[in-house]
Amino acid sequence: MAEGTFGTVINCMDGRTQLPLNDWMRVTFGVDHVDTITEPGPNGILAKGEGPLVDSINNRVDISVNGHGSRIIVLVGHYNCAGNPGPREMQDEHVMKGIDIIKSWNFPARILGVWVGDDWKVQVIHDSIE
Numbered sequence: 001m002a003e004g005t006f007g008t009v010i011n012c013m014d015g016r017t018q019l020p021l022n023d024w025m026r027v028t029f030g031v032d033h034v035d036t037i038t039e040p041g042p043n044g045i046l047a048k049g050e051g052p053l054v055d056s057i058n059n060r061v062d063i064s065v066n067g068h069g070s071r072i073i074v075l076v077g078h079y080n081c082a083g084n085p086g087p088r089e090m091q092d093e094h095v096m097k098g099i100d101i102i103k104s105w106n107f108p109a110r111i112l113g114v115w116v117g118d119d120w121k122v123q124v125i126h127d128s129i130e
């Protein structure tokens with residue numbers, strides 16, 4: 001097992017979302033390291049439910065959870081997303097559908113959905129333990 005504690009973020013490739021999520025994960029959950037899986041608009045990809053990109057995300061989450069011992073998985077939707085363009089309502093819907101897919105993978109982890117708005121701050125929209 002790798003040294004230190006890990007969390008997992010399924011984030012957009014958008015450079016504006018990297019530091020906010022990395023900082024928020026370390027501060028909020030006290031993890032030492034944040035494994036970051038990036039795709040353009042990952043909430044839109046996961047909301048579709050299947051396909052090679054979904055399988056690829058699943059494989060990378062598996063490495064983070066089973067290789068690094070992460071027990072927290074966060075899916076991100078964000079403001080002004082070029083990879084999955086659309087209004088807030090659609091973004092949240094895609095995050096929630098994506099969370100259902102992640103839950104179906106049965107990893108031993110807490111699963112959260114978050115929104116990063118035009119202030120580039122992280123807001124929780126779903127937490128599997130609440």
Ligand SMILES: [Zn+2]
Pocket residue numbers: 012013014040041078080081082083084
């Ligand atoms: Zn994006």
